[in-house]
Amino acid sequence: MLERDGSSQDVQFSDALERYLGELLHERIDVRPFEAARSLPSFIGHTYALYEAYILGRRCIIVARIEGAGTPADIAKHIDIVRNATNALAVFATMTISAHNRSRLIGQHVPFIIPGNQLYMPDLAIDLREHFRAPRRRQADGLSPAAQAVLFHHILHPGRSGSTPSLLAERLHYSAMSIGRAFDDLVSTGLAETARHGKERHIRFKAERRRLLEDATPLLRSPVRSLKFVRGNDFGAFLKLAGETALSHLTELARPRIDTFAVAASGWKAISQTVGLIEVDRDEADCIIETWSYDPAGLSDGQTVDALSLYAQFRSHRDERVAMAADQLLESLPW
Missing domain, CATH: 3.40.1350 (Trna Endonuclease; Chain: A, domain 1)
Known part of the structure; x- marks a missing residue:
């Protein structure tokens, strides 16, 4: 009062x-x-x-x-x-x-x-x-999607300042609260530490980028949640090339018969309704849509999804050609 x-x-x-x-x-x-x-x-x-x-x-x-x-x-x-x-x-x-x-x-x-x-x-x-705010133990099967996105953003875009939840939330299309929890996840793995400067919490990774990726590799998870076989082709401006299609653009892997695109799982329903995509059987599909656990547009400025997400997806692929192409992605990055 x-x-x-x-x-x-x-x-x-x-x-x-x-x-x-x-x-x-x-x-x-x-x-x-x-x-x-x-x-x-x-x-x-x-x-x-x-x-x-x-x-x-x-x-x-x-x-x-x-x-x-x-x-x-x-x-x-x-x-x-x-x-x-x-x-x-x-x-x-x-x-x-x-x-x-x-x-x-x-x-x-x-x-x-x-x-x-x-x-x-x-x-x-x-x-x-x-008691909910105590640092959470890392999940046994790897990094959370938001934590992986924060890690990849740091490795892929070293020239972009962004170490606080508010800045990263805007770029990666998360809430600041989710990015804060991602910080907790990364700290619990030993990959990073955080400190508070004024009212802002900042994250600092403990290793240089190439070593950081090596340390994090056992914790990486494929971003793909599900595959949608769809009919329709009027969405090239909305979605990024993904899957083996993106891998073929970035390496010497042969291009697959039909293209694959990626969308955040939370955005799939809206995109499909906006451009009129219809799910069909695999043999009737014009393309494949991957729904991702984080927004692929948050990490890539180009036509394809980012190289590190592709690496996480394909590094242990049963097809040796695909796994080798995933390894080639790392060599092409400007370390």
Whole structure:
């Protein structure tokens, strides 16, 4: 509330909110006093400290109870008042709350932030608790898709600055939160370390690029989730050449009978509807579509998908010619 904006207690609380949200969501969150507090009923301003922030692109009014306690029923009513008056997502915040009252807030779907403990925002599909944020153990079958994309981006584009979740999220078409989890994955493998400079988390890989790829090779996974045999050919401008078609463009491997293209698995439905692709039997197909676990467009500026993703896909191929072509990809990279 405006009467208390300058108090050291309010400043400390807003700083705690910024640190907690930044660490949890892996992007910079600015928490500022809500300048339009006088537009709300006066008792709201007397009861709560009010802040404004954008969380995952959503305007939020943070209704903070720094001292004292209120009943979950009253808090729910007050959150509704703020939400209706501001047309923003209203979020309750406090430093401490009993487990019983926290459960009652969740039962009433009241968004809340408890710095250092829990972030509950059902409208943004977020329920993150302190114990969830411990570094996760690497999956036994290799890197996560986002971690592999971050690794490949570093190796393929050394001249492009980009070591924070926010920068890499924009380039690789992920959320900053997903890139932050990818950082955790890469740290857990020993391939990288992270440090915080100001409010931004930065990643630093521990080896030069060629050695880094050698260390990471046992952890690499094919990006391909599924194959779609389709009829239609009016999509060359939308998708990148992939599979053995891309491999034949980048090496001496013979070009296959029909072309293969790649699309992020999350984008397959929209692309197929936009250009009218129809799934058919293999023998009737005009082309093959690979759906990928990450967006192939995020790593490649050219006509084909990137060389490292092709290497991850084909390095252990049962056809020796294809596996040898995959090895040739590495020799063609500008190390």
